[in-house]
Amino acid sequence: MRVASVDEVPLESLRAVRVNETEICLAHAEDGNFYAINDVCTHENFLLSVGELFELQVECPQHGSRFNLKTGAVTGLPAVIPTKVYPVTVEGNDIYVEVPD
Numbered sequence: 001m002r003v004a005s006v007d008e009v010p011l012e013s014l015r016a017v018r019v020n021e022t023e024i025c026l027a028h029a030e031d032g033n034f035y036a037i038n039d040v041c042t043h044e045n046f047l048l049s050v051g052e053l054f055e056l057q058v059e060c061p062q063h064g065s066r067f068n069l070k071t072g073a074v075t076g077l078p079a080v081i082p083t084k085v086y087p088v089t090v091e092g093n094d095i096y097v098e099v100p101d
Contacts (some may be wrong), residue, residue: 004095009034014058016049019099024086025049026097027069029056035069036086036097043079 003017009028016039017024023039025048037058039049046062053059057066057075066076072085087098 001097001099002094003036003097005093006090006095007093009095012053014049014051014053016047017097019086019097022099023047024097024099025058026088026095027053027058029053029069031056034088034090034095036088037067037069037072038084038086041065041079042074042081042083048083 001019009015011028012030013028015026017026024036025039027035039047041048041060043065046060048058048060051059051061056069059066063078065079067083068075072082089096
């Protein structure tokens with residue numbers, strides 16, 4: 001599903017998007033690539049998209065849990081459960097995120 005245009009997500013920024021009923025944190029990381037992970041922190045219900053981006057990690061604004069954008073792995077406590085990652089495709093100026101049913 002198309003979620004945004006490339007111009008709407010500047011380099012080194014996060015944006016909240018939705019695919020059907022799934023809340024997604026869309027990241028344009030410093031490596032120039034786009035990544036999509038579940039927007040809800042696995043530690044508590046806070047949105048990662050309002051957190052901070054550090055290289056290929058996103059930090060939750062509430063307690064500082066960090067997640068790897070490529071794998072969803074926890075890279076900073078207090079979270080211990082990884083988050084889901086979703087495939088991202090860029091076609092022209094359009095960004096697409098695939099969320100399985």
